[in-house]
Amino acid sequence: MAIQNLFWGLAQPFTGMIADRFGPVRVMATGTLLYLAGLVFMAYATTPLGLTLGAGVVIGIALSCTTFGVVYGALSRVVPIERRSWAMGLAGAVGGLGQFVMVPLSQELQHWFGWPAALILFGIAIAALAPTARTLSDQRSQEPILATAQPTQSMGEAIQEAFRHRGFWLLNAGFLACGFQLAFIASHLPAYLFDRGLSPRDGVAGLAIIALTNIGGTYAFGSWGGMYRRKHLLAGLYLARTAAIAMFMLVPLSPASVYVFCAVMGFLWLGTAPLTNGLVSGVFGVRYITTLFGFVFFGHQLGGFLGVWLGGLVYDKTHSYSIIWTASMCLGLIAAALHLLIDDQPVTRPLQLREAT
Template identity: 50%
Template sequence: MKSSASPPPSLPIGQVLACAGLIVTLSMGIRHGFGLWLQPITMERGWSRETFAFALAIQNLAWGVATPFAGMLADRFGAFKVLLTCSALYALGLVTMALATTGLAFTASAGVVLGLAQAGTTYAVVYGVIGRNVPAERRSWAMGVAAAAGSFGQFLMVPVENLLIGSFGWQHALFILGVGALAIVPLAFGLKEAPFAKPTAHDQSIGGAIREAFAYPSFVLLMAGYFVCGFQVVFIGVHMPSYLKDHGLTANVATTALALIGLFNVIGTYAAGSLGQVFPKRYILSTIYLLRSIVIVIFLNVPLSPMSVYVFAATMGVLWLSTVPPTNAVVAQIFGVRHLSMLGGFVFFSHQIGSFLGVWLGGRLYDATGSYDVVWWIAVGLGVFAALVNLPVRETAIARPSAQPA
């Protein structure tokens, strides 16, 4: 039975993809360059790298914890209201991040506030709108388009943020980005759906949807794989600029590397979304995770030079967020779209636990050993683990009693 609480498609596909893509471009693009602030902030404030890394680790954790709740609100009341609120939080977090003078205040702003803001302005919320307004046969492709837009934001924003820091200083650069985050507000109007119908007695409840998902082994396996994704990409994104500087390479090499990750991520995410319409998504995910481990091993074993960094960044960029479209498309394929933002939020929460450990362990083990080597090899081992756990995922729609929504 179709859920009466799920509205019929009410928005043009082109409008949904354009607005969702631009929102993710801003929200993901701004955060992708946070690693550029590590050295200027810690040097001026006299903090250790662990202080900065811990704040961003809390950001990733807060983002993950809040995402299921942001998804619940978006599924129940529409993404529009969630986007408006979290756009304002994003601006507030960037401004207070610039003003923080203690490690605690920095953690509260860069960590908690920005984490809450990202929960309501990134993939989980906008994918719910895409899922409700794009036919199932085009859903994986559409999610790939939105993810590719977010990837382009990473490519676009890193050199912009580096330019802002160089031209205005790191504090004023954050003020400018805070104003930029408010551009999400007008874009949110393009994702304003028709009012949702009130749930009926035949609709699956939020609690029922959560219990069903966590009792289904494939959902747990997807969460395990996404944990690894978070660990790898956030460790690399935050700590690679400092890793390269420690080895004598210039800041421009690090900036170019992050930009290349964003540029090639456009290709990878779009390709993964498109391939998900043709091939089993579990095989796509397993291949991505295995290739990440292989690429890291090669990077660690060749002489470090600007060219080796650029090749690594381009290759890793193809694999960067290419897990996002197939993972969310599998969730929609198994459980339907009624609670997609919420269930996608729980999978993303696992991603953010991995992100927390990746960014925090990067700083913690660097301070303890003077090297990032141990964390690189942890990332390699986790990639092999994720490749294996995605293989048994079942992608078919879950069987439900006729009284529950499809």
């Protein structure tokens, strides 16, 4: 999982560049085929290296082609600006619904056919979705001149402009905290609960609850992003996560406390994605949104890598997850403060000056 998060993040800026240059259709179609290849690698892997290549490297790259980094960029171009945040929230909710459905389905397939055959069946089903990518056009939405990259701005200039913007790096740092929290909980929560005396079923049920409540949370935050300032929503979301983790650490551990915690965390789970993407497009425009969000998402996945890796490392050294839970709370507070410092006004990019250069 740590390798998958890392390669997903490393590949995201480059798949974003390709999507902005050639459109999202080819990228998403290629991603589905890579996903099939990665699952085949996993099914027939006989060594740790083979499993790492399949599940970590190939599927990590495939995810950079098929998940919200590319999907949100495509939506930003075809959906009017006043409904864009709602559309991204809806897309995220549909993705969350797919996750919720596929987890129990995968368990049933493994029960009946064994895990190698189940992986192959999943790969075939995913590859069959490749033609659906053609429903995404490369139509550009109309936006005010000051809030969008002009045709005369190159991709390199857009990247340089973003890299010179203080808020871009604040957003990167905040999104790193998000990735750390989510990857740690998704990877280590079942082990933490088992270590504290609860059953493995409680861990599985908790993750299922997260997947379920994430559907409503992503849709809600996406919708709210069209009504309120996104940086304030993001700061509030990170504070709410920190409070939820703190309460989870303070109350006596029981199945009930686990389910309540997972319900709250699930609602706060991926609401960051449409808000962060919307913040990037609101400041820099949509012309190179997939590329710029790809760089921000690298920060998220770097945090995810650290959350998975450090969670295991710290537990091996201390036989406790307390340090990582505390780190998650501290990162949540830092992320909230950083988002409040972001200048979320559209960059000033007069057409006359751009044409003159």
